[in-house]
Amino acid sequence: MSDQLKIRQFGAFGVFLPTGEALSLGAKHQALLALLSTAEGGVRTRAFLERTLWSLAQPEQAKASLRTALSTLRRHLGADMSTILSANRERVVLDLERVDLDADPNMGDFMEGFDLPHESTFAVWLEQQRNELNRAEARNRAATGMLRDYSRAVLDSLLPPITVLPFVHRAPGDAKSPLGALLSEELVRHLSRSHAFCVTSYLASRQFDPLQVRPCDIYDVAGSNYLVSGTVNVTGQIYRLQVDLHDTIREKVIWSREYREELSFLTAGNSRALRDVTAQIGWTVVGESVRLVGFRPLIKHDSHTLLMAAIALMQDMQLPQFNQAQEILTVLLERESQHPVALTWMAMWHVMRVQKGFSKDRQLDAHLATQLVSSALSQDPSFSLALTVRGLIASHLMFRFDLAQSSYDLALKDNPNEALALLLKGATLGYQNMPEEAVQLTDAARRLSPLGPQQYYFDSMSAAANLSAKDYDKALSLADRSLQANPTFPSTLSTKAIALQQLGKTDEARDVVRSLLTVQPDFSISNYEANNAASSAPFGKDWSRALRSAGVPA
Numbered sequence: 029m030s031d032q033l034k035i036r037q038f039g040a041f042g043v044f045l046p047t048g049e050a051l052s053l054g055a056k057h058q059a060l061l062a063l064l065s066t067a068e069g070g071v072r073t074r075a076f077l078e079r080t081l082w083s084l085a086q087p088e089q090a091k092a093s094l095r096t097a098l099s100t101l102r103r104h105l106g107a108d109m110s111t112i113l114s115a116n117r118e119r120v121v122l123d124l125e126r127v128d129l130d131a132d133p134n135m136g137d138f139m140e141g142f143d144l145p146h147e148s149t150f151a152v153w154l155e156q157q158r159n160e161l162n163r164a165e166a167r168n169r170a171a172t173g174m175l176r177d178y179s180r181a182v183l184d185s186l187l188p189p190i191t192v193l194p195f196v197h198r199a200p201g202d203a204k205s206p207l208g209a210l211l212s213e214e215l216v217r218h219l220s221r222s223h224a225f226c227v228t229s230y231l232a233s234r235q236f237d238p239l240q241v242r243p244c245d246i247y248d249v250a251g252s253n254y255l256v257s258g259t260v261n262v263t264g265q266i267y268r269l270q271v272d273l274h275d276t277i278r279e280k281v282i283w284s285r286e287y288r289e290e291l292s293f294l295t296a297g298n299s300r301a302l303r304d305v306t307a308q309i310g311w312t313v314v315g316e317s318v319r320l321v322g323f324r325p326l327i328k329h330d331s332h333t334l335l336m337a338a339i340a341l342m343q344d345m346q347l348p349q350f351n352q353a354q355e356i357l358t359v360l361l362e363r364e365s366q367h368p369v370a371l372t373w374m375a376m377w378h379v380m381r382v383q384k385g386f387s388k389d390r391q392l393d394a395h396l397a398t399q400l401v402s403s404a405l406s407q408d409p410s411f412s413l414a415l416t417v418r419g420l421i422a423s424h425l426m427f428r429f430d431l432a433q434s435s436y437d438l439a440l441k442d443n444p445n446e447a448l449a450l451l452l453k454g455a456t457l458g459y460q461n462m463p464e465e466a467v468q469l470t471d472a473a474r475r476l477s478p479l480g481p482q483q484y485y486f487d488s489m490s491a492a493a494n495l496s497a498k499d500y501d502k503a504l505s506l507a508d509r510s511l512q513a514n515p516t517f518p519s520t521l522s523t524k525a526i527a528l529q530q531l532g533k534t535d536e537a538r539d540v541v542r543s544l545l546t547v548q549p550d551f552s553i554s555n556y557e558a559n560n561a562a563s564s565a566p567f568g569k570d571w572s573r574a575l576r577s578a579g580v581p582a
Contacts (some may be wrong), residue, residue: 032128033109034066039135041142045109055144056081057101061122062139064113065129066157070122074434075480077120083149083426084391094120123292138378148394149426150382155418156431186360186369188332188445191228191252192216197259197270209234209262211269214299215256218306225313226332228252232495248274253330254313265291269307275582283312303475307483314340326359334360335373345547347386347518353377368404372414375400379420382559385518385548390559394425415439423456424561432456434565447473447486455489459565463497470494484513488520493524496567503527516547522556522575529574554582 036042043051043056057233059081064070074094081097082090098120102110114121138158144150192215214232220227228250236246238257246255255274260267266288273283287301287306294302297408304487317336321329331336334356342353359376364370378397381387398421404414419435422428436453454469487510494503507524510517514565521544528537547550553576557563562571576582 032126034128036130038133038138039140041139051104056097059144064122070124072120080149080153083147088376099263122532151398151421152431186331186335187226189252190225191233191246191250191253192256193236196259197237198259211260215302218302243276243279267291269301331364342380366407368407368411371400371404372417375417397421410442412439412443412446420452427561429456429460450488451489454493458493458496459561461566466493467497472569484510491523495527500527500530518548525578526571526574529578541579
């Protein structure tokens with residue numbers, strides 16, 4: 029007879045004595061053994077176990093609960109096996125030499141069907157374990173040629189299809205200049221990198237003659253709802269770019285802009301004009317989507333129109349518009365059942381409900397967001413946006429920066445241009461007292477031309493990163509720019525108030541706090557410290573004092 033404890037990790041979680049007898053353990057005890065059996069060397073810190081299994085409890089209560097759980101677990105194991113567990117003041121150790129781990133994925137999912145109600149931190153850990161195992165399985169399938177390129181496909185299927193024609197170079201005697209082709213190729217890269225569109229390959233779009241093709245031809249051949257065309261000419265070292273955005277179905281120009289820029293910016297790969305074109309096209313497409321869903325039944329719209337409208341409406345600080353985004357996403361999920369993009373944005377809606385101060389139950393929204401992201405990643409384990417939102421839940425709702433950084437790193441591994449992952453990783457580094465790195469990453473994220481309606485969010489997070497670096501002037505400048513686009517976002521208002529107070533501009537800081545309390549009447553120092561990730565940072569107390577001095581009630 030074996031003298032080892034057997035732990036079955038896949039399928040229904042089970043623990044068996046050397047006699048083969050199954051132990052009847054409570055959910056917390058099973059979760060405790062799962063955490064220990066998956067740790068390197070079987071070692072976990074007490075602090076990790078307390079935070080993960082008793083996240084809602086006060087620190088002293090969590091410590092007592094862990095002590096009780098270990099005592100009860102030893103009693104269940106019996107005298108012969110109780111020594112398999114040891115603990116000191118800092119760590120708890122499971123002797124893996126005496127454990128037979130049954131880790132056969134053919135038995136089902138890792139801890140299949142297991143749930144700890146209201147323990148959202150454990151839910152995030154469990155989801156992460158499952159997804160890491162799914163990725164490992166995916167890599168194995170890829171090695172044998174069994175895995176299709178799914179990640180980009182699921183993203184593309186819900187994004188607005190767009191084609192960029194080669195720009196026509198209007199220059200007498202220089203019709204063969206490559207400038208028009210260079211500009212359109214670079215714009216394709218910008219649009220693709222923003223992950224806001226499904227962009228026709230530049231090589232494919234070159235088949236169309238920009239002087240002859242009609243927008244409806246682009247729709248018939250490439251399936252694109254939107255078409256970008258334009259002209260360029262050069263005077264000295266300045267080029268002038270005229271850009272038109274067409275609705276290919278209605279054959280209508282819905283947007284037209286002119287840009288002037290030095291050629292040196294383009295050749296250096298740092299074209300402000302193309303970044304602006306990308307952002308403006310994003311704004312226009314989203315605006316069209318919102319306008320369309322405003323007067324036609326939701327079921328009559330293309331899926332990408334619904335998605336763009338929902339993304340725009342969830343940025344709104346008016347509760348009816350924000351709730352309409354959920355209604356639209358619900359219709360989208362009914363149509364695109366278990367689609368990872370739709371699931372991820374619904375998860376984001378729950379996160380933003382907390383961040384905007386609309387949530388009546390923070391823990392419930394965190395739990396629902398976690399479940400939705402888990403469902404998205406079960407469909408596509410490497411989907412960078414879902415990994416990013418999982419990190420956002422961990423960092424901004426649970427203050428688990430270690431779990432968050434792991435998710436952001438996985439997202440950036442899948443897509444190095446995932447602007448939101450760069451932004452949130454930077455913000456999280458700021459909370460961990462790495463302000464220089466925080467500023468560097470949030471600045472890089474803003475340069476990646478995110479989808480227009482989220483620009484205020486990028487500026488807001490970047491303002492907070494600069495605040496952590498004590499660059500109060502830049503924090504104030506970015507906060508002001510964010511507030512121009514979204515004047516009532518609570519996080520930006522609090523950042524601006526702190527920056528003004530730290531600059532000695534108390535009267536202006538008090539004006540901002542009055543605006544903040546108008547938007548969020550229950551905002552207080554106690555709520556801020558309980559619900560804001562920055563409160564756990566080294567500078568958290570300084571920020572609280574600044575807000576208190578600016579008039580935020582205790």
